Ligand code: SF4
């Protein structure tokens with residue numbers, strides 16, 4: 363569940379392994395690409411598909427996705443050429459059009475309030491701004507069982523792209539998802 367007024371993701375290029383290890387372990391940096399159905403185009407992250415079962419009945423801890431305060435990274439809608447274009451993200455032309463219509467001259471969403479780091483139309487934000495299992499499944503073909511892991515990875519990727527890999531925002535996010543992680 364989101365705890366802040368801004369949630370929007372572009373979950374197709376994700377830094378996978380950072381969400382699979384609790385801090386302060388150094389995350390790996392391998393980048394994965396996804397097609398429109400959320401399937402990996404390359405297969406360099408065996409860990410992502412591996413079972414969480416460590417044997418002897420023990421389960422690995424998993425981060426639990428949550429949106430954090432004072433982030434808003436996903437509201438920077440144009441993150442440059444290394445991120446997929448709206449055409450690569452969405453199948454529906456109306457989603458592409460709506461997404462593009464929100465991009466301001468500086469790449470941030472026109473509804474994003476930089477001072478407060480909040481969405482000014484939160485209650486009425488587009489569906490692609492909502493980080494929810496149903497939305498991930500409908501828009502990106504990501505199975506509900508994969509939602510938590512994918513959402514964590516997407517946020518990490520997005521926060522790194524916008525604020526940097528050593529940013530306070532990334533540290534705060536990692537702390538949040540691991541402090542509430544599954545036992
Ligand atoms: S990048 Fe993630 S944590 Fe940051 S505002 Fe967006 S949904 Fe929330």
Ligand code: SF4
Nearest residue numbers: 437471473474481491
């Ligand atoms: S409408 Fe804009 S500011 Fe609001 S959540 Fe979506 S991208 Fe962020």
